[in-house]
Amino acid sequence: MTAGLYGPYGGRYVPETLVPALDELEAGWREAWADEGFRAELDRLGREYGGRPTPLTLAERFAPGKRLYLKREDLLHTGAHKLNNALGQAQLARGLGKQRIVAETGAGQHGVATATVCARFGLECVVYMGAEDMRRQRPNVERMELLGAEVRAVEFGTRTLKEATSEAIRDWITNVESTHYLIGSCVGPHPYPEIVRELQSVIGREAREQILSAEGRLPEVVVACVGGGSNAIGIFAGFLDDAVELVGVEAEGAASLVTGRPGVLHGARSSLLADEDGQVLDAHSISAGLDYPGVGPEHAFLRDSGRAAYTTVGDGDAVDAFRRLARTEGIIPALEPSHALAHAGGLDAGLVLVCLSGRGDKDLAEVLAR
Numbered sequence: 001m002t003a004g005l006y007g008p009y010g011g012r013y014v015p016e017t018l019v020p021a022l023d024e025l026e027a028g029w030r031e032a033w034a035d036e037g038f039r040a041e042l043d044r045l046g047r048e049y050g051g052r053p054t055p056l057t058l059a060e061r062f063a064p065g066k067r068l069y070l071k072r073e074d075l076l077h078t079g080a081h082k083l084n085n086a087l088g089q090a091q092l093a094r095g096l097g098k099q100r101i102v103a104e105t106g107a108g109q110h111g112v113a114t115a116t117v118c119a120r121f122g123l124e125c126v127v128y129m130g131a132e133d134m135r136r137q138r139p140n141v142e143r144m145e146l147l148g149a150e151v152r153a154v155e156f157g158t159r160t161l162k163e164a165t166s167e168a169i170r171d172w173i174t175n176v177e178s179t180h181y182l183i184g185s186c187v188g189p190h191p192y193p194e195i196v197r198e199l200q201s202v203i204g205r206e207a208r209e210q211i212l213s214a215e216g217r218l219p220e221v222v223v224a225c226v227g228g229g230s231n232a233i234g235i236f237a238g239f240l241d242d243a244v245e246l247v248g249v250e251a252e253g254a255a256s257l258v259t260g261r262p263g264v265l266h267g268a269r270s271s272l273l274a275d276e277d278g279q280v281l282d283a284h285s286i287s288a289g290l291d292y293p294g295v296g297p298e299h300a301f302l303r304d305s306g307r308a309a310y311t312t313v314g315d316g317d318a319v320d321a322f323r324r325l326a327r328t329e330g331i332i333p334a335l336e337p338s339h340a341l342a343h344a345g346g347l348d349a350g351l352v353l354v355c356l357s358g359r360g361d362k363d364l365a366e367v368l369a370r
């Protein structure tokens, strides 16, 4: 087994009862990822079930005067990049003989992706969701229930993603023999950050090929929103070895990388919103998927090494970008990638690639209420 460290970040900070399960998961993952049959089947599911490859769209009216391309993960089945990860982990869980899946969700997109793959593979599915997120992402709660998942409301703390994650981990600890914890971002104890990154790196691989074929060169800047960091690490993975600027955009009130400090949350060491005593602070964002005080450990490492830069966008600018993309391109984005759009729209660069991680149907009530 490996340590799963990204410089001083990552690792495993879990109760003893979870160590055998994480070891089993890591061994199963290593075997599966080295197996051509596993990868070919995942590729096939991505194409025939998910709708991959997702296209690149040039957003000429949104960003006049530059060439700004959108990587259209909003067009993936279920409406967000989360399906890439859910398909891969469900296939892995079946290989490990697990019949029951638990997941956490914030915006509900990961919950919907998980409920979808559980329906597709005949697995029992329980999704934990904060009561505040159930209110603001109602359509996704209805979708999960239609798909046959049980959605359990989490009523304590900020009633958002942090508490939902804690509850999912608690369930997993209790039912670890029968249950796979299908985590939704590149967070959590090793080997989760690595698994989620590899499963999302299809975004970056495709986007690199697509932009080379459209423009004959690589973008100057790649921009993605960062909640836990999975769509960002997925698209960054395609460009890490290139002379391409990588920018992650956090919500202003949930900026674990821009304003955070080192600490441990949900099984890993990373950069967190925390006070001087290490107490985790509450995050706030209009976007449920970014409303989380932690972030994947690889992003903390990329920040410290200088390979990627991170910045913030506030609720108001994200909503403006949401409305502007709808009006200028006929595409309604999710509130999460609207943060990336707001930043990218103002960049002084000729060729820009933005990860449009999901579509905005789930956010209509929240935006129209403003």
Ligand SMILES: Cc1ncc(COP(=O)(O)O)c(C=O)c1O
Residues within 6 Å of the ligand: 080, 081, 106, 107, 108, 109, 110, 184, 185, 186, 225, 226, 227, 228, 229, 230, 231, 232, 288, 289, 290, 334, 336, 337, 357, 358, 359
């Ligand atoms: C559409 C969309 N984009 C981005 C995110 C943030 O997650 P991550 O940073 O893991 O990509 C979410 C989370 O729910 C989401 O639904």
